[in-house]
Amino acid sequence: MLSSLILDGAIKVIQSKQTTLLSQKEEELHTILQNMPVMVDALDYNGDFVLWNRECEIVTGYTAEEIIGNPNALQLLYPDHSYRQQIQKKFLTCGKNFRDWEMHLTCKNGEIKTIMWSNISEQFPVTGYSYWAVGVDITHLKAIEEQLKQQTSELELIFKALPDLCFLTEDDGTIIDYKAGSPTKFYVPAEAFMGKKFYEVLPSSVVQQFQEAINQVKEKGTNVIVEYPLTLNGSIDFFEARCLPLLHDKIMIIVRDITERKKTEELLNKSDTLAAIGQLAAGVAHEVRNPLTVIKGFIQLFQINKEDQERYFDLMLSEIERIEAILQEFLSIAKTDEINTEKKNIYQIFKNVVSLMNTKAIMTNIQVELFTDDKDIIIECSENQLKQVFINILQNSIEAMPNGGEISIHIKEINDDGVIIHVIDEGIGIPEERIKRLGEPFYSTKEKGTGIGLMLSYKIIESHQGTISIMSEVGVGTTVTIYLPKVQSKQSFSNCDDKCIAIRTSSNS
Structure with missing residues (x-):
């Protein structure tokens, strides 16, 4: 009986603890x-x-x-x-x-x-x-989801309205999606390019361009633009493809038909060429007409006074020689043959030019000084053409100093990449409004100048992938600065396009 009571008590205690624990x-x-x-x-x-x-x-x-x-x-x-x-x-x-x-x-x-x-x-x-x-x-x-849906819907409408073709590709060039405002501009039907790499679809003539563009997008993460022609329906159309990096190794290629733009550019180029030719013709007519007028006048005098002819011969010969000089300058511009370059000492070239011009300088009480820290600066150039430039610049400086003075030439090497040349004179100077026009054909600060010499100098320096600039102050003098690279790039090393010189109007020179 006692043991039973003890057992019941123990059970109640355990149950109470369990209840308390469960409640907790x-x-x-x-x-x-x-x-x-x-x-x-x-x-x-x-x-x-x-x-x-x-x-x-x-x-x-x-x-x-x-x-x-x-x-x-x-x-x-x-x-x-x-x-x-x-x-x-x-x-x-x-x-x-x-x-x-x-x-x-x-x-x-x-x-x-x-x-x-x-x-x-x-x-x-x-x-x-x-x-x-x-x-x-x-x-x-x-x-946010609703906003994204709305934006996606709006983008869908925009894509449909745009005339561009949009292609989504993997980073290996596999085309996985597209949007087309004008499906007629597809090189092949959609079913023929979906899931394929671009080089399996496009003609071999443009594959290399796209391969380089995609590699550049992957490596640098920048937008790349490719222009290329395609033959569609028997005619050649031109396209511009913008390759844009997206997230998750995707590339968006937006293609636009630029055929009409190309035609417009071609017409503008022709228009510019015609304008340059017109300007050239007007200049030739103006420059040649002046000495011809003098010669014509003398001939008319001969008809009136046949006895006194000899004293006019020198003047007539002088004007004929001027016509020859003008025509020779035009022939220099017209030359478009590629020039041969050699490694030459730029200091030595200038030293030879100074020796050549020194006699004329001394006659007008002008001293020419040549300065350099290194007399062994070698550059890749056409020696004869650079001599032509340096002679023209020194000639201009000498003629700008009727009262004599000093011309200093400073040659300095820059970071092993190039050389910079300063030609500083103490001449009469050039007004600021005239400096902007230097380099235009038939514009000159000299009374009988044609402007062709300086224009030709620009042309030669540009063909050497260098730059030329002019700073001047009236009554103080003029500084001509020329930069030349030591080594020429692989691009065609020929005289630059005449048109780009003929229409130059905003040079600092």
Whole structure:
């Protein structure tokens, strides 16, 4: 009997401890559910709310006191009768097992929010809960999603409206998608290029260009533009392809038909050429007409006074020689043969020119000084052409110093890449408004100058891939600065296009 009482007592103690422990666990679970950073609600077997955690209060504005035990709680949260019936019907269908169910819940302030609920009652049953679910407010995400859909739709409309062709490729050139404003501009039908690499579709004549462009996009992450011709429907069309790097190793290629633009550029080039020819013709007529007028006048004098002829011969010969000089300058411009370059000592070239010009300089009381830190600067050049430039510049400096003075020439090496030359005189100087026009044909600061000598100097320096500039101050003097690279690039080393010289109007020289 005693042992039975002891056993009953022990059982009651154990049961009491278990009850207390269970109560503690339930309290801990309730605390966890209350403070979870997601919405958690629960209904009992009568369909009434028995849990409405703090996140539910924050999201909806309804407190737990307003929802728990309230038989009209569902009407508060889902006031639209038909929508509420739709939800209840889905509850009956899905039971206690659904995930990521989006519901439009009405908050206390009237705002409608989208909550994504997941019912986990079946996997994790809780005593006293017939149903409990976890919810996440995705209203902001849905707004972003809707905005993205709208932007995508707008982009689709823009792509359809644009005349461009757009291709999406992998970084190896495989075409995976396209948009076409004008499918008639396809080199081959869409079914023939989808899933294929561009070099399997395009003609071999343009494959190399695209390969280099795609490699550059991959290596540098920069946009690359490619222009290329294609034969479509028996005629040659020109296209411009812009290759743009995208995320996830994708490349967007936007192709535009530039055939009309090319035709317009060609017409403009022809127009510029005709304008340059017209300017040249006008200059020739003007320059040659002056000495011809003098000769004509003398001939008319011969007809009147035949006895006194000899004293006019020198003047006539002088004017004829002037015509020859003008024509020789034009012939120099017309030469387009490629020139041969050799490695030459730039100091020695200038020294020879100074020796050649010294006699004339001394006659006008001018001293020419040559300065350099290194007398062994070697550059790749055409010696004869550079001599022509240096002679022209020294000639101009000497003629600009009628009262004598000093001309100093400074030659300096720059970073092993090139050489810079300054020719500084103490001449009368050139007004600023005239400096801008130097280099134009038939524009000269000298009374009988044609401007062709300086224009030709520009042409020679440009063909050597160098630059020439002029700074001057009236009454102080003029500085001519020439830069020449030591080594010429691989591009064609020939006299630069006459047109680019003929239309030069904004040079600092």
